[in-house]
Amino acid sequence: MTTGVTGGRGGLRHFYEDPHVPVSSGSDRAHRQLRMLKAVLAEADGQQVIVDVGCGDGAATGMVRRLGHTVVGVDWSMMALRHARRHDLLLIRGGVDAPGLPLGDGTVDLVILSEVIEHLVDTDSAIDELHRVLRPGGRLLVSTPNLAAWYNRGLLALGIQPIFSEVSLRGVYGRPGSQVAGHLHMFTKRALTEFLTARGFVCERVDGAPYQDVPGVLRPLDRLLCRWPSAASILLVQARRA
Template sequence: MTTGDGTLQRFYEDPGVPLSSGAGRARRQLRMVEAVLAEADHPQVIVDVGCGDGAATRLVRRLGHTVVGVDWSMTALRTARRHDLLLIRGGLDAPGLPLADGSVDLVIFSEVIEHLVDTDSAVDELHRVLRPGGRLLLSTPNLAAWYNRGLLALGVQPIFSEVSMRGVYGRPGHQVAGHLRMFTKRALTEFLTARGFVCEHVDGAPSHVVPGVLRPLDRLLCRWPSAASILLVQARRPDRP
């Protein structure tokens, strides 16, 4: 959601670039949101930043709160409109999200941060729009996933990582995902803390890219988030600076 010189904008407007990581990710986001809303005592304002095709946004809307999907890709927003959602076009670089300071109770930021050039300014923007005490639900592929550790030992480029926007080189797979930043659990929690968040907990999740025969192992290793395929972070903007 940071466009840089326009290369990323063109990439994400390409109809061939996937807008969603699938139904499994949408259901996972829903479960995370439900856990946070179980503590809520009033209607919430929820913003799905980088909503893509709106699949997860649609599921969250069914919970009965005010839900807004945000993306700067018109291709994504045209697809999301099929779900009759409240949508806003906006990005995380200047001038930022078209939302007032402290106006949001919960931000969903699912598998977006790895696509950004300026992660610092982006997360600062999420901090700005959250009210004090508001929650950030962030997910991202894990650079230190169990299979990436083995691949690196063999001299193979880690899964999820990219060296080019035009092709896949040195790693399994064939789809260019546009991943610019990759995090380990430690790097992600330190980064969010430096940007003013309190990391309440980190969980692991499996990935759809893992071959079927290895998925039981992938699910088992979710118990060890540092080695899981996907990192799931629940963070909070402190009540006081």
């Protein structure tokens, strides 16, 4: 789970400052984030300005920083930012809600939104703000849990709350697991791509990724279904600002 921005509501900010809420990106998330970054950077010319919104501990973007790019990490959580400092990132405490990012229009080459969009209160304003700071042709990399993951389809058929979804910030109800994730919005592949398109982006690529907490006996199936992003555990979207 990411330590993401949340739209500025006091209760949500307190949730992300709770010491029991993880600030670590986790190795699986960090590595898939890094793979997405490297694929885009391989096509780029020169030093890039990269903004990691909801950077958490900055594990993946810290690796990119060492390649010589300018990397800005953004997070509401002071705990997360303290961890991210060791990666020599430029850090901003805040989010994409009002008053927005302290960055000029069209000044950013690449924005990372890795498992953050599901934590946002106002997704429309947030994506509009990212569209503003990106240069024309700049890339937005989004990853988020898939509401229509293969196991969620089965759980819903049995009347069980889907994995990743939340009804409370104080406890887990009606679904497997014990960790409160703080997810406020959930997306299918179709919903996410239509939403980004409506906000002025062109979705260039959609991939699937596995989920690290799938039981071992089911992991081969989880990896296999990454070939069908609509049913994969995690959605990975590469979009370009039109």
